[in-house]
Amino acid sequence: MKAIVYERTGDPSVLELVDRPVPEPGAGEVLVRLAVSGVNPTDCKGRRQWPLPAGWQTPGQDGAGVVEAVGAGVDQELVGERVWVWEAAWQRPWGTAAEYTVVPVRQAVPLGGASFDLGACLGIPFLTAHRCLTAGEYMPGKLHPGALSDHVVLVQGGAGAVGNAAVQLAAWADACVVATVSSPEKGQLAAAAGASFVVNYREQDVVREVRKIAPDGVHTIVEVSAARNAAADVALLRAGGAVCVYADDGGDEVTLPIRPLMVANARWQFVLVYTAPRAAKAQAVTDVAAAVAQGGVRVGAEAGLPLHRFPLAETAAAHQAVEDSVVGKVLISTAEE
Template structure:
């Protein structure tokens, strides 16, 4: 089978197309014919390493997310069968086998049924972004542990970067759960994408005063903030958050730090929740996967330009270019076509 591999960290040029032997699933595992692989910032950052070139102990296949069809089932697996359409999450975490290959062997828990009405594109787009968004939206101290219709009714959520993959998923999940959704973006095109995703109020932070605009939309403050750029937003976040509200921080550049206004945070009893989806608890992962599956069945998580998340595609052999596109900030979701859909 064809696979993208790398044997050392570095620029995207370390990614090579190779033939690999087809592996059989072991107990508790399934083998999936990957139709589409999704690329996230974490994928290129992991490949790049800490800078420079560092040889790896074993070659790695990149990319955490994907979608495809089960073609072999290991012993002890229940609830999944050959021919099932599935979406994949955290495939390369703690493993050398990611989704940038024609077949991936994964623990059965990381292969989640994909509704017949949903595309493989959707399945490959939701893993890290949707699971991260779910944890952020459930990080409030008195909020639900698992999202469902009405779980956030009466609450207001502020999502920074509403045109990004996590922002897009957070808008859709929060709206599905009944929240009023405010989001910030940096331009007109991104504003339109956020509206298509379902945001109730969209604020252009380059032209509008965010604090004034949020206070007008939510005079009592917002319950939860899902923040992609805490160093830039922390002071405005503190001003618009309700007492005992939560600021969920899920992104950072290497070596980046944030300065917290201590007294103002104490006065409001603010909670800061830092999030890395890989290392949340097993229970939180289970809640997230179950809630995302329910939202998918309800048709609440759609991708594509018309749903606020443009798709940029590459063939498997151009995985390096796909990584570069994500690193360069391509709007929307970058996908890799791995095998034919049927």
């Protein structure tokens, strides 16, 4: 099979297209013939920093394809099932930037009739967004239509991949969703994703505008840049509200006023999907799969998430696009052309 491999950490130039034997699924695993691989920022961070579990690594946590074989203890009826894959490369060498990957069966989720493009976009962004929308005092442990009715959710950075996922999932769950963006073009993307209100933080006062929408404050904030937005977040939380921080854009340290947050019994929840509680992650997979089955989440420019496609041989360029902060989702076509 064709696969992208790197044997040392570094910039995208360490990525090589090689021929490798098709892996065989072990007990409790499935072999997936991939159609599309999704590229996430952590794929790039991992390529630069993370240890290589087998002395080499195929990158790519997310992807979609068809189950081709199963290991011992796995139902043979799964063969031929269309699935989406999550965390394929987390502490394992077989990522999704290849024609095949092997994962534990729980990490291959039925996709039904949804597109492979959608499936490759689900894993890291949507599981992260789900955790951000369910970790607060006021937030439910499960998402479904109606779960967030009477809730106001603020998504800081509503045009990014996780921001888009948070907007879509919150809207599917019937929240009032406010998204902040940095340009009118990104505002159009956030609105297309389902944001009820959009605030351009470069042209508008975020606190004033959000307070017009939610005079009592917001229930939860999905935060991409805590260092930059901390003051606004503190000002906008209602009593018992939560700020869920999933990235460190704009700075890796944050200063918080203790007394106001104590009085509000506020929560600051830090989120990394890879190390999230197992039960919370399992619920996220269940709920995201339900949203897909119900048509509650989409991809493409019409859903606020433009797609950028690369062939497998150009995976280095795909990684560079993510490092250059391209707006939208980067996908790699993994099937042989």
